[in-house]
Every structure is written in structure tokens, then in C-alpha cells.
Amino acid sequence: TIGLLTWHARSRNLPITTTYWICTFANNQHALDELRDDLLDTPFVRAIQDPACVGTLALFDRDATTFRRVWCVLEGYCSLLS
Numbered sequence: 049t050i051g052l053l054t055w056h057a058r059s060r061n062l063p064i065t066t067t068y069w070i071c072t073f074a075n076n077q078h079a080l081d082e083l084r085d086d087l088l089d090t091p092f093v094r095a096i097q098d099p100a101c102v103g104t105l106a107l108f109d110r111d112a113t114t115f116r117r118v119w120c121v122l123e124g125y126c127s128l129l130s
Contacts, residue, residue: 052107068105069095071123087122096126103127 049070057066071092087093096104104127106114114120 049107052105056105069101071095071119088126090122092119092123093126096123 053068056062057064074095075091095101104123106120106124108114115124
């Protein structure tokens with residue numbers, strides 16, 4: 049993950065102070081009751097739709113299993129809408 053973020057920042061000429069929001073670390077994965085009924089009101093979507101968000105970045109393994117997860121598909125979809 050650190051390698052990808054470092055590569056991304058360098059390839060985009062971003063400052064070292066660039067902030068990345070990582071949903072795996074930002075949400076309590078064991079307390080999903082924090083999620084509301086409306087998928088568009090989840091912390092993932094709210095972060096993507098925040099005006100300070102200027103893009104999204106996905107980390108893939110060799111088999112691209114990222115998009116086998118519903119939440120990742122939702123985040124990708126919302127990124128395209130923003």
C-alpha cells in the first residue's frame with residue numbers, strides 16, 4: 049500500500065503532504081452498525097463526494113479481486129459519478 053501511494057504521489061507530482069483516505073483504516077470493520085440504511089450515506093460515499101476529494105485510487109492484486117467486493121464496486125461507481 050505504501051509503495052502504491054508513494055508511486056502515485058511521485059507520478060502525479062503531488063506534495064509529500066498529500067492526504068489519502070483509506071476506508072479499511074477509517075471505518076471500524078467490526079462495528080458495521082455505524083452504516084445507515086442508505087448506501088449513499090455511508091462513510092465511503094460521503095468521503096468520495098466530499099469537495100476536498102479530488103480522485104480515488106484502487107489497489108489491485110494479481111487477480112483484481114478488489115472488484116469482487118460489493119463495497120469496492122460501490123466506491124468505484126460513486127467515483128465515476130463525482
